[in-house]
Amino acid sequence: MKRSHSGFTLIELLVVITIIAGLIALLLPAVQGAREAARRAQCTNNLKQIGLAICNYESVHGSYPPGRKGSSWGTWVVFTLPYIEKLSLYNSWNSYGNNKPGRDVKDLDFRYFGAVNVTVTATRIHTLLCPTDTPNSNNTIMKIIGTKEYICTYHSYTANFGNTTLSQPALFNSVTFGGAPFSDIGSPTVDVPDIQAPIPSSGLGVSRVANITDGTSNTLAIAEEINGQGEDFRGVTWWGDATTFTAYLTPNSTQPDVTDGGCNSPYPMNPPCVPKTGLNPLPYYATRSRHPGGVNVALCDGSVRFVKNSVDLVTWRALSTTRGSEVISTDAF
DSSP: OOOOOOOOOHHHHHHHHHHHHHHHHHHHHHHHHHHHHHHHHHHHHHHHHHHHHHHHHHHHHSSOOOSBSTTTSOBHHHHHGGGGTOHHHHHTOOOOOSOOOSOSHHHHHTSTTSTTTHHHHTOOOGGGOOTTSOOOSSOEEEOSSTTOEEEOOOOSEEEEOOSSOTTOOSEETTEEOOOOSOOBOOOSSOOOTTTOOOOOOOSOOOOOGGGOTTOGGGSEEEEEOOOOOSSOOTTOTTSTGGGEEOSSSOTTOSSOEEESSOOOOSSTTOOOEEEOOSSSOSOBOOOOOSSTTEEEEEETTSOEEEEETTOOHHHHHHHHOSSOOOOOOTTOO
């Protein structure tokens, strides 16, 4: 009598393998989607903390923090450190004190890459990092001062400088400046010409809640920025330019940022950018993220929203202004 052998035939094995492969193919996007949802939630939480820090700063000082002090003397990140539980780091920051203009060693020491501030600017602050982004691997910036190398960290969030350019001109390419919650309060001394040319001062100083006539719930405060890779300075939030965004371009625009140094594009993973030129002399940076479909933003009332890349440009620019008197529908963004 013959014995029967139980087992799979070759065809049955191939069918099982095909089914398993199909299940894995379905499972992997779901896992990746869940991970991205978790990362986006962490990014939203970071922005919530930053938004509340900005509001707390305003409550204590009667104004929002300065957006930047020239190119090299501090940014909104420095001013808000005590409000994100980084008081000891804030106390390590040394501001230029005697207002003596000129190019000497003492002046250089007090810039963000200077000897007295390297403790702060070489520190990576996790509250300011979006886990979806890819941090710059070496955090190294070369400055044209002899051959010395300066180390600065990259972060993921920038401040709203309005609807035109970083220097906030009254009119830019037919776009009228409508105010912004952050601006440049000016350098305490002359910026070194071969590092960063001074930009025109907006003369607006710091903003207060009373200045935001459009309403704090209708005005952008902080948004995301992608860390530039290689020697791309976007994301170096200690440097004046890289701490800003404007709404001249929509989120994650395919049009390039116009930079005043530190542009490295085309380059793997870097957003588009072009150096400023005589024909296009005013730098501006769009808000950008690696989240699918849009960017997270914090509004001036401390709330956080996700804005799609497809947001209407007119609506986006209206959200960036403080006194534009635009009417924005609640479902427009």
